[in-house]
Amino acid sequence: EQDLEETVDYEQEEEIMPLVPRFIEEKKEETYTGALRGTAYHRVMECLDYAETDTEEQLRAQLKRLLESRKMTEQEAECIRIRDIRRFVESGLGQRMKKAAMKKHLYREQPFVIQRSASMLDDGWKNEAVLVQGIIDAYFMEEDEIVLVDYKTDRVKRGQEQKLINLYHVQLEDYARALERMTGKKVKEKIIYSFTLHAATWA
Numbered sequence: 001e002q003d004l005e006e007t008v009d010y011e012q013e014e015e016i017m018p019l020v021p022r023f024i025e026e027k028k029e030e031t032y033t034g035a036l037r038g039t040a041y042h043r044v045m046e047c048l049d050y051a052e053t054d055t056e057e058q059l060r061a062q063l064k065r066l067l068e069s070r071k072m073t074e075q076e077a078e079c080i081r082i083r084d085i086r087r088f089v090e091s092g093l094g095q096r097m098k099k100a101a102m103k104k105h106l107y108r109e110q111p112f113v114i115q116r117s118a119s120m121l122d123d124g125w126k127n128e129a130v131l132v133q134g135i136i137d138a139y140f141m142e143e144d145e146i147v148l149v150d151y152k153t154d155r156v157k158r159g160q161e162q163k164l165i166n167l168y169h170v171q172l173e174d175y176a177r178a179l180e181r182m183t184g185k186k187v188k189e190k191i192i193y194s195f196t197l198h199a200a201t202w203a
Helices: 002-007 022-047 056-068 074-079 082-090 092-102 161-183
Strands: 106-117 129-142 145-152 187-194 199-202
Touching: 022 056, 022 074, 022 082, 022 106, 022 129, 022 145, 056 074, 056 082, 082 092, 092 106, 092 129, 092 145, 106 161, 129 161, 145 161, 161 187, 161 199
Parallel strands: 145 187
Antiparallel strands: 106 129, 129 145, 187 199
C-alpha cells in the first residue's frame, strides 16, 4: 500500500489498479459460491417433503415455502437447480429414501459425538483420545438395517467418483460407527450422492 501511494499520481491517474489481483478475487468468489451452494442443497434435502416431489412445480412450491419461512435466503435459493433435486428424487437412491420417508423411517440432520483415538489423526499422539462431532446428512432404515447417505456438491468430473471416496471415506466411517452405537443397528450401506454427477457412489 505504501509503494502504491508513493508511485501513483492521483491527479493524473483515473483508474487505480486493485491491490488484490483479479484471479485471487475470483478464487474467493468461487469458494464463497461453492460454500453457499453446499449449504443451500443441504437445506433443501433437510426439509424436502417427499410426498410432494412428483413434479418440478411441486418442488418449486417447496422452495418458495422455504424462502417465505426464512429457512433459506434468496442467495441460497438462486444456487438451487430444481432439475437437480428432481433427478435425485427419481434416482434409485431417491426412491428408496422416499419409500422410507413415507414409512417415517427417514432421519435427517442427525448430530453426533464420537470418541476416537488421537493416533488416527496424528501418529505422534499416543494413548490420547479426541472427541469428533458432526451432523449426519441423512440415514434411513431398510429391513432393520441402516443406509447412511451423505450429500456432496463438490465439483468433480465423471469418472472421478473415487476422488469423493478418498476424500470422505474416513468421515463416513465415523458416521457409521456413531450410528451403530446410537441405534444398536448395523449400517449396511454408506452412500455419497453427488449433485454434480447426479449419481450415488458407495463408499
